[in-house]
Amino acid sequence: MNAPEEMSKDACQYVHNGFRILKVKVGRDDIDRDILRIRAIRDAVGPDVKIRIDANQGWKVKEAIRAIKKMEDMGLDIELVEQPVKAHDIDGLKKITDAVYTPIMADESIFSPEDAFEVLKRRAVDLINIKLMKCGGIFKAELINRMAEACGVECMVGSMIESFISVTAAAHFAASKRNITRFDFDAPLMLTSKNIEGGISYEGNKVRLPNRPGMGIISVKEWGDVYEAQT
Numbered sequence: 001m002n003a004p005e006e007m008s009k010d011a012c013q014y015v016h017n018g019f020r021i022l023k024v025k026v027g028r029d030d031i032d033r034d035i036l037r038i039r040a041i042r043d044a045v046g047p048d049v050k051i052r053i054d055a056n057q058g059w060k061v062k063e064a065i066r067a068i069k070k071m072e073d074m075g076l077d078i079e080l081v082e083q084p085v086k087a088h089d090i091d092g093l094k095k096i097t098d099a100v101y102t103p104i105m106a107d108e109s110i111f112s113p114e115d116a117f118e119v120l121k122r123r124a125v126d127l128i129n130i131k132l133m134k135c136g137g138i139f140k141a142e143l144i145n146r147m148a149e150a151c152g153v154e155c156m157v158g159s160m161i162e163s164f165i166s167v168t169a170a171a172h173f174a175a176s177k178r179n180i181t182r183f184d185f186d187a188p189l190m191l192t193s194k195n196i197e198g199g200i201s202y203e204g205n206k207v208r209l210p211n212r213p214g215m216g217i218i219s220v221k222e223w224g225d226v227y228e229a230q231t
Contacts, residue, residue, distance in 0.1 A: 018204020027058020
C-alpha cells in the first residue's frame with residue numbers, strides 16, 4: 001500500500017492496459033488513510049471501473065462497519081469487501097454483513113466444505129471466495145460451490161501465488177459453474193516467465209481458456225528460475 005497519489009497512478013495504468021476491475025488491499029494502515037486511497041483511485045479511474053476491497057482480516061468489526069458505511073456515504077461504489085475481520089470471527093462477519101449495503105465476501109474463513117457450512121448456516125456473508133489451493137482441489141471446491149448455490153450465495157474463484165498450471169485448472173472449474181460469477185486469476189501475472197506451453201492466456205481483463213483437450217497444456221518447461229516472483 002502506497003500513497004494515494006501513487007496508487008491512483010498505478011490504477012490508471014492498469015485501466016489503460018485493459019483492466020476494468022481493480023482489487024485494492026486495505027487494513028494495514030489507519031482506516032481514514034485507506035479511505036483516502038480508495039477515493040483517490042475512484043476519482044482517477046471514474047465510475048465505470050469496478051473496485052473491490054480486500055482487508056485480509058485487517059479490521060475489527062466496528063472499524064469495518066465504520067469504514068464501509070463511510071465509503072457508502074461518499075458514493076465510492078465498492079463492488080465488495082473481502083474478509084474484513086479475522087478468519088475465525090464468523091459472528092463478526094455476520095454483524096458487518098447485516099450492518100452495511102456493500103456485499104461482504106469470505107475468503108480465509110472458508111478452507112473446507114465444513115467451514116462453508118458454518119458460514120452459510122449463519123448467513124454470515126453475501127459471497128464466498130473459493131481457491132483450489134486453499135480448499136484442497138476441485139472436488140472440495142465443487143462441494144463448497146454446491147452448498148453456496150443451494151443457499152443463494154454466489155462464489156468467486158481466486159488464486160494464491162500459483163503457476164499457470166493450477167490457475168488453468170481453477171479457470172476451467174470457474175467457467176463450468178453458473179454460480180461462479182467472478183474470478184481473480186492474477187497469480188501468473190506475478191511470475192517472471194511462463195513455465196508451460198498452452199494453458200490460459202490473458203487479454204486485458206479477460207482470461208482465455210485453451211481450445212484443447214483436458215486443461216489444454218501442451219508441455220511443461222524446465223523448472224528453474226521460472227517461479228521467481230516479480231518484486
